[in-house]
Amino acid sequence: xxxxxxxxxxxxxxxxxxxxxxxxxxxxxxxxxxxxxxxxxxxxxxxxxxxxxxxxxxxxxxxxxxxxxxxxxxxxxxxxxxxxxxxxxxxxxxxxxxxxxxxxxxxxxxxxxxxxxxxxxxxxxxxxxxxxxxxxxxxxxxxxxxxxxxxxxxxxxxxxxxxxxxxxxxxxxxxxxxxxxxxxxxxxxxxxxxxxxxxxxxxxxxxxxxxxxxxxxxxxxxxxxxxxxxxxxxxxxxxxxxxxxxxxxxxxxxxxxxxxxxxxxxxxxxxxxx
Numbered sequence: 001x002x003x004x005x006x007x008x009x010x011x012x013x014x015x016x017x018x019x020x021x022x023x024x025x026x027x028x029x030x031x032x033x034x035x036x037x038x039x040x041x042x043x044x045x046x047x048x049x050x051x052x053x054x055x056x057x058x059x060x061x062x063x064x065x066x067x068x069x070x071x072x073x074x075x076x077x078x079x080x081x082x083x084x085x086x087x088x089x090x091x092x093x094x095x096x097x098x099x100x101x102x103x104x105x106x107x108x109x110x111x112x113x114x115x116x117x118x119x120x121x122x123x124x125x126x127x128x129x130x131x132x133x134x135x136x137x138x139x140x141x142x143x144x145x146x147x148x149x150x151x152x153x154x155x156x157x158x159x160x161x162x163x164x165x166x167x168x169x170x171x172x173x174x175x176x177x178x179x180x181x182x183x184x185x186x187x188x189x190x191x192x193x194x195x196x197x198x199x200x201x202x203x204x205x206x207x208x209x210x211x212x213x214x215x216x217x218x219x220x221x222x223x224x225x226x227x228x229x230x231x232x233x234x235x236x237x238x239x240x241x242x243x244x245x246x247x248x249x250x251x252x253x254x255x256x257x258x259x260x261x262x263x264x265x266x267x268x269x270x271x272x273x274x
Contacts, residue, residue: 017158017165017196022147024199029072029146031231032139036101037258039068039084041251045129048246062128063090067101068255070139070234071116082137083116084123105261129249131215131241135178138221138234138255141190141204143177144169152177165196178208200232217241226258233258 015023043062066084073081085101086094100119104112127133144153152173158165168191171177176185190205206219219239223232234255241249 017194017199018145018150018155018167019147020199021145021167021192021194021201022150022199024194024201025142025145026147028142028201028231031229032070032233032260033072034069034105034261035229035233035258036067036069036105036261037233037255039064039066039253039255041066041084041253043128043249043251046248046250060128061090062126064088064126066123069101069105070137080137080139080143081116081120082139083120085119086123086126089126129241129247131217131249133239133241135206135208135217136219136237136239136251136253138237138253140219141188141192141206141221142201144171144188145192145201149177160196161193163195164193164202167192167194202232215241215243229258229260 041064043064045059045061047057047059049057064084064086065088066086068085069083071081071083083101085097087097088094104115104119107115124133143149152171153169154172156168158167160166168189170189171187174185175183176187178186178188180186186208188206188208190207191203192201192205193203194201200223202223204221206217208217209215217239219237221234221238222236224235225231226233236255237251237253239249239251239253
């Protein structure tokens with residue numbers, strides 16, 4: 001693959017499509033800096049069939065219902081994080097959980113940062129399958145498409161599929177956006193599908209080979225227009241984690257009822273006025 005920022009033109013003053021996508025993403029970040037919604041997250045874990053070596057034996061199911069916040073951190077890398085506060089596990093309420101995300105949103109970031117991290121770690125304990133998930137955030141790939149991030153990637157020549165533009169990417173910069181618990185690079189690759197006239201991102205695919213754990217991860221996200229917010233929002237995220245030995249974990253998360261928060265200069269968000 002060769003770096004390519006041209007070849008397929010967007011409609012705004014003939015901009016190359018990746019420049020148009022970057023403008024869309026940067027404007028999207030300003031409008032979507034903090035949102036909170038509801039996540040319905042279904043997981044299945046499969047063990048390998050020892051006779052055939054394939055993951056055909058269903059080992060467990062899990063269904064989580066959570067408040068889910070998508071937050072752009074006010075840090076140097078302006079990274080997106082997704083934090084779920086699990087309210088129900090397999091239909092059973094988790095005690096003393098309701099409203100914690102809303103409470104955190106009322107604190108300045110400096111005071112709440114450690115609590116955000118703790119909540120992120122705490123929610124992961126409800127996952128099944130033994131795969132630690134730290135980048136399964138539906139907006140994560142948008143970080144790669146910002147103008148300051150694009151030089152860290154190589155892009156295939158964009159091509160049309162139906163009414164969309166499809167762009168394949170591969171991370172070549174160091175350090176990578178995803179790193180393992182030892183700080184080692186985990187380069188990302190995948191595909192972005194966008195509107196050629198506006199640069200609006202409608203689907204993303206993220207593929208990562210987690211070297212130390214020998215796990216292959218793939219996460220696909222679909223966006224749809226939310227009339228209340230006036231934005232495309234993630235509506236579904238599908239993920240799969242597989243190992244050469246045959247084990248596999250699958251997850252499908254659906255999202256609804258997003259509510260946007262405004263953020264003042266000290267980070268403390270305010271509920272958007274209607």
